[in-house]
Amino acid sequence: MTRLLSLFLSLTLSSTALAAETLTVYSGRNEKLVGPLFKKFTEKTGIEVKVRYGETPQLAATLLEEGAKTPADVFFAQDAGGLGALANAGRLQALPKETLDKVDARFRSPQGLWVGTSGRARVVAYNTKKVKAEELPKSILGFTDPKWKGRLGWAPTNASFQAFVTTLRLMKGEEAATKWLQGIKANNPRVYKNNAAIIEALSRGEIDAGFVNHYYLFAAKKDKGELPVANHFVEAGDPGALVNVAGVGILKESKKADAARKLAAYLLEPEAQAYFSQETFEFPLVAGVKPSAALPELSKVGSPQLDLSKLDDLRGTVKLLQDTGVL
Template identity: 80%
Template sequence: MMRRLLLTLLLSVSSTAMAAETLTVYSGRNEKLVGPLLKKFTEKTGIEVKVRYGETPQLAATLLEEGDKTPADVFFAQDAGALGALSNAGRLQALPKATLDKVDARFRSPTGQWVGVSGRARVVAYNTKKVKAADLPDSILGYTDAKWKGRLGWAPTNASFQSFVTALRLLKGEDAAKQWLQGIQANGARVYKNNAAIVEALGRGEIDAGFVNHYYLYAAKKNNAELPVANDFSAPGDPGALVNVAGVAILKDSKKQDAARKFSAWMLENDAQTYFSQETHEYPLVAGVKTAQDLPTLSKVGSPDLDLSKLDDLRGTVKLLQDTGVL
């Protein structure tokens, strides 16, 4: 009887331990970009990762709808706005101080509920055969000039573009953001489904310039090193120089908190930060990890002074895009 009881207890402990080593991650990052990184995490820690991939805004909405019934332990978001929305809704828990302290304060939650793991700069990508770098405006606001009519591309449904518009609203005000959207629209900007499609269109010479995140160019050049496309960074402090983050947060009701904390901490260790720098050409956010050789440093990019957690007003941005007829 005692032996049977002991065996039952051991099996129960073993089952619980196995369950604790499976982590459910909702990822707004594309599988092609981060799938290999998540496999590395499993190889290093032995913790299996069950991933649900999707668009960041939709996953954030799902998490809000699921509430305390969500199976997710970690949210790996494409931008800070979605993380801020979940934080404001009380769906996240505080991260360990040791994890937060690895990243500059401007790239983490002011309440400690999410942390940036890679930086993503907004740029204007352009066709080098059709445009001279010297002819590009210093400010994103300059692209409303009529000389850009019929030459631009954008992706209004893309989460990173919408975060940029939110930043524009915060930095320049609602009226200025509305005027910019109307100006780009008046210039007949072509609509694409995402950043990658814009870079591809630039390579074909279909458009002369487009609004994207900086790293999509490098992904495209892995397939075609001769692609006649380059990135232009707006002047430091300009809304067009926004550096948003991809970040992670632990759900308030996660039953796998220990594994979730390990995941969050590992994303800021050298292996993961080097992966972002060298494999995806994003900006590492931990001091001492080198930026990719052909990128300007974050200090030179000069992202505008903005609390990234305030990029959570997606509804206001979508309403503005709808009111102006962009969506």
């Protein structure tokens, strides 16, 4: 009898394991940053998460190409531009109002098709041994001054940089964006593969200043201790003060929408928001969750008033970067 009971329990557990729901997520956020959160979500809900990691623009393009045949249920993007591209193509379904309402309107889709999960401010990181804070321009436009020749670093292939260029195009126009790119290029900036590489170069004294997202400095300090590098926030309303968001959207054709909605809701729970604040040093977007002590309050970062959904013209920005010889 005992043997029969053991066999029954074993079969029952096996069936339960086989029946466990699995979500497929295309993630433009890297595994080191968000892998632990997916693991916590699975522990809490029993829903397994199968993740395809990659760069946000490439994953957005893949999702558009795959169309209704995509295996993805959720798109977790590094920036609003990728989400906006899918929303405009009719590839996302509406999120529940209770999920959307947890986040300020400027950090979510006006149509309720995606929601921001954490905030990422554009800054100019600089080497504190080579540059005084008062020497830094108040506007990102000031870095075309020839006095910065040979002193700058940028990462033109990076999605967050391209989102900034899209912001510049929207706010100042194509001509001004072209002029800025040409001006920076004339200053012979060093080219790096990503934001982290720029911070490393700054810490070595290889460059004096670089265009990055704010949290890369804190991630580097977490790994290596104090560095001779600081973040400079440009003036309020400037294109260089953009606060973009990482965020999620649910694919229109997903057959696991209930589980997908649970993941979206989980990323806005206090546990996940505190994780973004304390572990990845991003700005939490849900009221009541404090940012890291090293950061200013999000309300004090003067991000320009801009519909982040409009940062979807990835192709237009890439074309401009190519036309100016930056890419």
